[in-house]
Amino acid sequence: MARDLQERIKKLIIDQRLPSGSPLPTEPELMERLGVSRNSVREALKALQAMGIVEIRHGFGTYVGPMSMAPMIEGLTFRTVAGHYRGEDSLLQLLELREAVEAGLIARLAGSIPAADLADLDALVDRMDAEAAGPAGAVRAETDRAFHAALYRCLGNRLLSEVMEAFWDAFHKVRTDLVDVPQDPKVTCRQHREILDAVRSSDVLRAERAIREHFGNIRTRLNAPASTALPHPSYDR
Amino acid sequence: MARDLQERIKKLIIDQRLPSGSPLPTEPELMERLGVSRNSVREALKALQAMGIVEIRHGFGTYVGPMSMAPMIEGLTFRTVAGHYRGEDSLLQLLELREAVEAGLIARLAGSIPAADLADLDALVDRMDAEAAGPAGAVRAETDRAFHAALYRCLGNRLLSEVMEAFWDAFHKVRTDLVDVPQDPKVTCRQHREILDAVRSSDVLRAERAIREHFGNIRTRLNAPASTALPHPSYDR
DNA sequence: CTAGCTCAGTTGGTTAGAGCAGCTGACTCT
DNA sequence: AGAGTCAGCTGCTCTAACCAACTGAGCTAG
Structure with a gap:
């Protein structure tokens, strides 16, 4: 009832x-x-x-309600955290999901992305460079997020944008809470610029390769620290 | 609180x-x-x-709970139905999302899919043929669903499988409820077999093309009937 | 006359206690 | 020994009352 x-x-x-x-x-x-x-x-x-x-x-x-994907983020985050604590590779699975979506989209982008968006993306990569060279010595998460969001904005698909942001959010939350991922900001900047350049030059294959390389990099770093499984890392989300 | x-x-x-x-x-x-x-x-x-x-x-x-994606299906279905009734192309957006995920995955599949899964897929396409030639004259939705599920089973990513099934479910529910999509079962069968053959022959590009063609076909049929917007088609889900 | 405050009314938030409904497992009767 | 029954848990629904947050009309002070 x-x-x-x-x-x-x-x-x-x-x-x-x-x-x-x-x-x-x-x-x-x-x-x-x-x-x-x-x-x-x-x-x-x-x-x-x-x-x-x-x-x-x-x-x-x-x-x-706003019909946003916010509840999905929460559910996905919880599911991933719970899976991680039970020894599953749930974080890796989430990353693969993100990779699949972005790799499947990039082809539609190459060549049809408006100049205005390219300019925004240029500015974002510049900011990444500045942040990498700055005092923090690392690319801010928000900048990375903004890049991926801006990349697919021109597709005009609100659902798509929200789902991708949801995946990004869930991944980010779990990663920062659970595992200590080493960052090489130089590599991060270079890979983002490569993605951008590939899209700009309308080279579909190169763009897809760049995306996969980027995710491959994250995946490697994810496996590196052997998934620091703390004994009782008070869950506070 | x-x-x-x-x-x-x-x-x-x-x-x-x-x-x-x-x-x-x-x-x-x-x-x-x-x-x-x-x-x-x-x-x-x-x-x-x-x-x-x-x-x-x-x-x-x-x-x-089982931590399944079931709640996401419901939320997504509702969101799509609500958007559709308000004149948005929410169903098309959902289709694009599905296309992106599957297109991004198919590359990882080609060449690495086990023989057992190929056999299952063969059987499924055969069943499609039988259903198309049978009394109903159309491929059963469940068969289509099973094909897409079996295709990515070997990736060993439970999250991925569930998310894709969630997208499929939401799409199917909305489509059957809201729009009267004409089916050409012959074309459906042919496209599924082409996907399967491409994956079997380890031809990445061909597989991706086959997937995109399949979704392009659905998209065309979706636009054809001018999205039958009934005046008050009692919503019962 | 206006800016700010106050207070009453509306709306959701929380508590309490009572009884209903579905399931399990042990007990009883055949 | 097996099937039926009943007591006890469990979650489900209802009623009634009060608390807390916000709005907006009205009042007061500048």
């Missing part, structure tokens, strides 16, 4: 064509319309919130 | 290295251990259930 409740609320959203951000009926209203107690309504809403379908703002109301 | 509760339960699972299927404390036990009311415990568990992290069995107990 709880299951059914969720479906009925979803149906409400779909049937009324409610866009993201639209206000949903208040809890008492839903109680009456669905003929169940407040408790059940709340449990259904909680579940829908966990799936990103609704957004609940305390003292304000309930709204149709 | 509800947020915090979920985190504490997740931390419980992680810290104790509980594998999928392990029993979790009962609701009264969680009440006491976490110092909150039963209602709050239940809402947290509902949210975790929606993310696939726990599994609740009425009259039996609460268990660590």
Whole structure:
């Protein structure tokens, strides 16, 4: 029945064509319309919130959610962390997934990427160089993220962008929490520039090779420290 | 605080290295251990259930979930349906995502796929032929699904397989519910066989081309019927 | 007249207690 | 010894009350 409740609320959203951000009926209203107690309504809403379908703002109301991939990040992160602690190579599996998506996309990019995006990417690689040479001696994670996001922006596929960012986020979270990955910022910069140059020159094969090399590099570094499995590394996410 | 509760339960699972299927404390036990009311415990568990992290069995107990991608399917399906009804090309975006993943994977497959898997794939394509020539005159969806699942089985990446099946499921659900896609079973069979042959002959480029052609075919059929947007096609999922 | 504060009303958040419903396992009757 | 039954666990739903966050109208002070 709880299951059914969720479906009925979803149906409400779909049937009324409610866009993201639209206000949903208040809890008492839903109680009456669905003929169940407040408790059940709340449990259904909680579940829908966990799936990103609704957004609940305390003292304000309930709204149709942004339909982002945020809940997927959380689920994926948890799954990967749990798998890692149980000795599975879940982090590597996540990396392979990222590699597959990006390698499959890069072909569509080469040659059709707008000049404006290329300029943005140039700026990002320049920033990587600066960060590598700077006091930290490492490329900031945010810069790496921005590069990969900017790369596929021109495809005009919101779902694609969000899924890739979700994968990136989950990977990043788990990596920083669980394993101490050595960085060679010079190599990182070089590989990103190679990807960019390949895309710019419309060379599909070279672009795909560059992407795979980049991920191969991450993979190598991942295996290097033998997956530091701390005895009880308090999980705090 | 509800947020915090979920985190504490997740931390419980992680810290104790509980594998999928392990029993979790009962609701009264969680009440006491976490110092909150039963209602709050239940809402947290509902949210975790929606993310696939726990599994609740009425009259039996609460268990660590299978960590499958099932919740993602649901979220993705809903997102796609909602987007479609609002006039977005969300179904096409989902298809592009599938294409990207499969195109990015096929290269790793060509040449390294075991003979046993090839035999399974042969059998599946044969079944497709039989179904196409049979009374229904169309390839069963389950057969198509099985083909794509079997193709990447040998990569030994559970996450990958599940994500791809999740994408397939979401796509299939939305397509069958929303748009009336014309099928040419002969073409479907031919394209699957071409993919299989390309993989068997270790021809990376040909395999990738075959995959892209297959998805291109689906894409064409998707656009053909001008996305039948019914006025109020009662949503029942 | 306006800027800021205050307070009432609305909305979601939490607690408590009671009874319902599904499953298991031991006990009993045949 | 086997099948039926019942007590006990488990999660599920409901009711009712109060807490906490936010909004907006109205008031007060500048």
